[in-house]
Ligand code: SF4
């Protein structure tokens with residue numbers, strides 16, 4: 001089942017999850033009850049912009065400007081993947 | 090073999106508990122208060138575990154609220170960045186303690202619920218607890234903790250799975266864990282009374298699947314079939330010595346809850362060793378790590394990197410050798426012991442309640 005993340009969706013991180021840094025693995029990590037997702041730099045960059053205000057399109061535009069390339073598909077896929085796991089709504 | 094970093098520490102702070110559930114995951118030999126390790130020991134264990142890579146901490150028991158230093162321990166865990174879950178029966182969660190735990194930075198509270206039917210709930214808990222649980226749940230909600238309900242499923246409550254799920258949603262739970270009874274320790278002792286019937290399991294599965302969709306986005310529901318009713322075993326704790334460390338009230342470190350029952354294991358103590366040494370060097374954590382220890386049919390089976398041959402404690406309890414294939418597996422030559430257990434329940438309806446063997450429980 002795929003969870004729709006349209007350009008106008010305003011994603012937010014699940015209330016129970018917390019973005020943190022794991023000093024042992026030296027990786028950003030999303031922590032939540034009974035689980036954790038280790039993030040890469042892209043994942044971290046995306047999630048740092050998931051603030052319950054920005055839309056998917058705005059997040060993609062900001063990161064696109066930062067990396068000088070179109071990242072819409074990456075952002076949408078990544079957020080859909082996390083939405084699938086109910087870590088982003 | 091690359092050694093993983095552990096992700097989860099389950100701190101069994103005490104075996105003391107006001108309830109007497111006949112499926113309790115504590116060992117049959119319950120430890121008394123005087124054997125429990127102190128506040129500083131626990132803090133050091135949390136710090137060392139964090140350094141090793143642990144992300145999740147379970148403050149569990151028994152009933153962890155019986156420990157007066159729970160707030161201090163929760164605060165220390167938060168300062169380390171651990172995501173901490175208090176695993177509680179709810180009994181003893183006064184407003185004062187709930188507020189202190191919140192202030193200490195505790196994030197997640199998991200309350201066990203025995204049943205929605207008060208009579209059965211009391212029969213399972215061996216004591217009256219329903220009102221106190223309700224009060225605890227209200228506090229957890231009011232103070233804004235992340236909130237899970239955990240229900241252990243067995244023959245006497247499985248038919249009410251739909252009502253149980255609706256009840257949890259009505260309580261405003263963020264998560265509901267529908268856990269099957271694990272048949273080791275107390276659960277194995279009470280297996281004939283706890284084991285559900287196949288029709289019950291199949292009906293429950295359908296109801297759960299339906300409710301999982303209905304509550305999607307509001308409440309996460311985890312439900313897995315009891316392994317006795319499956320043909321392939323589950324990876325126990327994600328594999329021996331891969332992610333999990335359990336520390337018992339007296340400071341013994343175990344790769345899983347049930348490992349108490351494997352007499353050949355020399356359980357290392359956090360009183361004598363660092364968590365790092367225990368993880369990397371101790372014989373107990375290496376005993377069934379990877380696949381060198383495996384016998385046939387696991388050794389040459391492609392699933393051995395998926396389920397690691399199933400549960401060692403179950404293999405020992407039911408086949409007499411912890412290195413055997415988990416008898417749940419249809420490829421196990423001993424699968425018959427599982428099939429026989431599925432039929433042994435006729436007539437059994439008495440529980441052996443967990444309790445201390447002799448004298449009254451310590452302070
Ligand atoms: S399972 Fe029951 S008896 Fe065992 S620790 Fe939990 S509440 Fe106490």
Ligand code: SF4
Pocket residue numbers: 321322386387388390391392393394396397398399414415418419420421
């Ligand atoms: S034979 Fe062993 S590895 Fe293969 S499925 Fe059964 S338990 Fe798993």
